[in-house]
Amino acid sequence: MDLLQRIELALSAALSTTEVASGPPRLAAAVRHAVFPGGARVRPRLCVAVALACGDDDPVLTDAAAVALELLHCASLVHDDLPCFDDSPLRRGVPSVHSAFGERLAVLAGDALIVLAFQAMAAAPARHPQRLASLIGLVARGVGQPHGIVAGQAWECEPQVSLREYQRAKTGALFAAATMAGAEAAGGAPAPWRALGEWLGEAYQVADDIRDVLADSATLGKPTGRDLTLGRPSAVASRGLRGAVDHFHDVVQHAVQAVPECKGAPRLRALVRAESERLVPTAWCDQLVRATA
């Protein structure tokens, strides 16, 4: 079973625990719509990849951590798409949750996803109960105040924005949570895995800024050019397109070097390089070099 299949199965199992006849059916449908069909499942794949590199001695706990990370990511997308934020009609090529189910169910679906994330971790059969508190703490720090994705989104509401804090919180924090939670779920020390997560978070943030300009709407599944239109902080706005692409490759190199030495290190480094190519294809870069030569 490959990583993606393992994650889809675990997500589906977590959602079905909440889909009972006595619950409100439209909320259940909105939650499912937020999670399936998914994107690249980057954060849970990263979590499981790190757990495997650390021995993955409690796969049920690893899966629960991976599920929690993806549900929290989905919750943030649902709330980010709301009319009061990005007012985005599309997500992953289909109507966003508030477009399909209305604003009220979008607020509630996000809330339900956050709760389910923590519930999923608590429900993992307790082969290693002493790991649970640390795991929940790591994941919560990646999402909440003062440095998680909720805080990242809140920087958009401040008159003075620290670009560094904004980007670290908006993207880096959940990536760092993913690598550290993967290690913790497998009984490894989480701290050495933080840097990998932070570099990867920065790489995805920069790639997102580049793709917002370079990818077409059909590839991305959402409208392009929105960051610049909305005047949001962006690597392309601050460095120019060519500068942003160069910066992306620097950051990926740092991520590759940040993989701690372990049995699974070569496989992880290869995964990082493959993701880099998926996010910002070499063909785009060649085209850009020709265009600006």
Place this chain on the structure above:
Amino acid sequence: MDLLQRIELALSAALSTTEVASGPPRLAAAVRHAVFPGGARVRPRLCVAVALACGDDDPVLTDAAAVALELLHCASLVHDDLPCFDDSPLRRGVPSVHSAFGERLAVLAGDALIVLAFQAMAAAPARHPQRLASLIGLVARGVGQPHGIVAGQAWECEPQVSLREYQRAKTGALFAAATMAGAEAAGGAPAPWRALGEWLGEAYQVADDIRDVLADSATLGKPTGRDLTLGRPSAVASRGLRGAVDHFHDVVQHAVQAVPECKGAPRLRALVRAESERLVPTAWCDQLVRATA
């Protein structure tokens, strides 16, 4: 130290862990605004009262459960007050979070409160790590899909509403979580405490419906008569005012009888009776009897 003082201190300590200079300051202010000054802190008081009745052998864990319940309750109020739901300008006599900080920070403050609730439980020093998973599961069930407060709110978005499921989810579930979490935090069996929570949840729901009509806006700290105006399911709408008051007293009697036999039972029963008087004062009932005689 009385119950309320103990809870205020624990809430304040939980919030201050997130209030650091490097976080977004307006989000921190919005979260604090959502929690202080508080209401009657009914759910955490109930949780601590049950824990005390069960011996309260791990007060740090009890406090963490009580804090989690109140933060989750506050989160639900912040999101319920949003323009897409009740569009309520006031809460507890002061501007609601979205009135004071805008809609975007209200969405994010609610999200941050949900995350902090679970983080607070995970951060309780692990004197009894084996209790944590069950505690988080109990609290999450009171909030999430399919039967928690998020589901209760979602019933308002369904074309067909099961009044019983709606009320149990909207209010009863978090009360049942409060009594069961109190028992679990103190190492007691949670199941025998469920009925007390459910009856009290129903009592508060009915009292809320009655107070929405009978209390004046200044006493309640929010506009009155909104349930009937908004056409929401209400005990007053279905039973009439006199019928709702009689039903309230029946339900309180069931709650008193549902207190499991234990050393702290007499004190708990007295607490239930005192709350009943606070919620629907005998003076109101006497007035109502005279008016309809």
